[in-house]
Structures are given as C-alpha cells and as structure tokens.
Amino acid sequence: KAGVTQTPRYLIKTRGQQVTLSCSPISGHRSVSWYQQTPGQGLQFLFEYFSETQRNKGNFPGRFSGRQFSNSRSEMNVSTLELGDSALYLCASSHPTGSGELFFGEGSRLTVL
Amino acid sequence: QKEVEQDPGPLSVPEGAIVSLNCTYSNSAFQYFMWYRQYSRKGPELLMYTYSSGNKEDGRFTAQVDKSSKYISLFIRDSQPSDSATYLCAMRIGGYQKVTFGTGTKLQVIP
Numbered sequence: 001k002a003g004v005t006q007t008p009r010y011l012i013k014t015r016g017q018q019v020t021l022s023c024s025p026i027s028g029h030r031s032v033s034w035y036q037q038t039p040g041q042g043l044q045f046l047f048e049y050f051s052e053t054q055r056n057k058g059n060f061p062g063r064f065s066g067r068q069f070s071n072s073r074s075e076m077n078v079s080t081l082e083l084g085d086s087a088l089y090l091c092a093s094s095h096p097t098g099s100g101e102l103f104f105g106e107g108s109r110l111t112v113l
Numbered sequence: 114q115k116e117v118e119q120d121p122g123p124l125s126v127p128e129g130a131i132v133s134l135n136c137t138y139s140n141s142a143f144q145y146f147m148w149y150r151q152y153s154r155k156g157p158e159l160l161m162y163t164y165s166s167g168n169k170e171d172g173r174f175t176a177q178v179d180k181s182s183k184y185i186s187l188f189i190r191d192s193q194p195s196d197s198a199t200y201l202c203a204m205r206i207g208g209y210q211k212v213t214f215g216t217g218t219k220l221q222v223i224p
Contacts, residue, residue, distance in 0.1 A: 033212070042201070045211045058211065101162055
C-alpha cells in the first residue's frame with residue numbers, strides 16, 4: 001500500500017512569492033492534515049480537510065490556505081512568502097473509521113530567501 | 114505556556130540502556146496519546162498509541178499515561194543505535210480534533 005506522497009520535496013522561493021504544495025493521501029483515507037515543522041516551534045497544526053471541507057484550522061495567518069479535491073488529494077498554498085515561512089511542511093492522512101492515527105509523508109522543505 | 118511540553122534534549126545514552134522520554138500537558142481534555150518517531154529528513158511515524166490512562170507495551174517500547182498528573186512517558190528497553198531519532202509526543206481531545214505535538218526529544222544511542 002503506497003504511503004502519503006508529498007511534492008515537491010524541496011523548493012526555494014524568494015520573499016513575496018507564493019508556493020503550492022501537494023499531498024496525496026493513502027488510498028481510502030479521506031482526512032488530510034497539514035503541519036508546519038520548525039526547529040524552535042516543532043509541529044504546528046495548519047488545517048485539516050475531510051471530504052473536501054476544512055474541518056479544523058490552526059492559528060496561522062490567512063496567507064496560508066488549503067483545499068481538498070474529490071479524490072482526497074490536498075494542496076496548501078502560501079502567498080506573499082516571508083523568511084519565517086521557511087520550514088518543513090508535513091501532510092498526514094488518516095482513515096475515517098480508525099482511531100485517527102496520522103500517517104505522515106516525508107514533507108516538503110521550503111526555503112525562503 | 115504551550116499545551117504540551119517536552120524536553121528537547123539531546124539525550125545521549127549507551128547501547129543497551131533504558132531510555133525514558135516524557136511530556137507534560139495542560140489540557141485535561143486530552144484523551145488520546147501517541148508517540149511518534151522521526152528520523153532525519155523523514156516524516157514522523159506512529160510508534161505507540163494509547164487511549165486514556167494506563168500502560169501499553171509493544172516489544173521494547175512501553176507507553177505510560179498518567180492523566181491525574183497530566184504526564185506521559187515512553188520507555189525504550191535495550192536501546193539500539195537504530196533508535197537514534199527524534200521522539201515526539203502527541204495528543205488529541207477527540208476523534209475528529211487536531212493532534213497537538215510536543216517539540217520532540219532528540220535521542221542518540223551510542224554503540
């Protein structure tokens with residue numbers, strides 16, 4: 001069974017640009033969550049989507065947005081990039097009838113110059 | 114104050130040692146408790162999962178939850194160099210709530 005796939009794995013952007021990250025969940029998983037991981041703050045919850053609807057949202061500015069498609073694939077977008085947005089962005093999926101354990105992808109490492 | 118506190122380490126132990134990793138939390142509503150292991154340049158992987166208080170054992174790993182003290186622990190027996198990783202505690206209130214993570218403890222097991 002294929003795991004969670006995130007693309008791209010690495011990317012470099014400059015301040016002011018925008019970026020879109022993609023996540024393909026494990027087959028059959030309908031919930032997709034996004035986390036930002038930085039050395040100082042650890043994993044911080046961005047948002048969670050279930051059946052194309054945002055079900056939970058973390059405390060991030062509106063520059064961070066996401067969506068989920070009918071095939072459960074998800075994208076997150078960060079507009080007007082700032083230096084502090086440099087981080088590892090992790091996507092996780094979970095099975096709707098399971099106990100909610102998160103299965104993570106390997107992440108997209110974003111560097112903002 | 115963060116909802117979940119975890120000592121970042123690093124923690125360095127000799128091979129074969131018993132390792133104790135801990136987290137404290139402030140939100141008494143948390144009911145689901147997890148430990149994730151994250152190797153360098155990889156995403157976290159679920160190691161242990163417990164519901165409410167008590168102990169759970171899986172091979173060399175034992176997870177303990179003490180809800181009265183708002184304290185959870187992960188014990189690793191007979192630690193191996195392959196256990197060298199960052200260990201993240203995580204917890205959740207209910208089935209469809211977000212998962213809140215500790216900042217992680219970096220563990221190094223020296224051969």
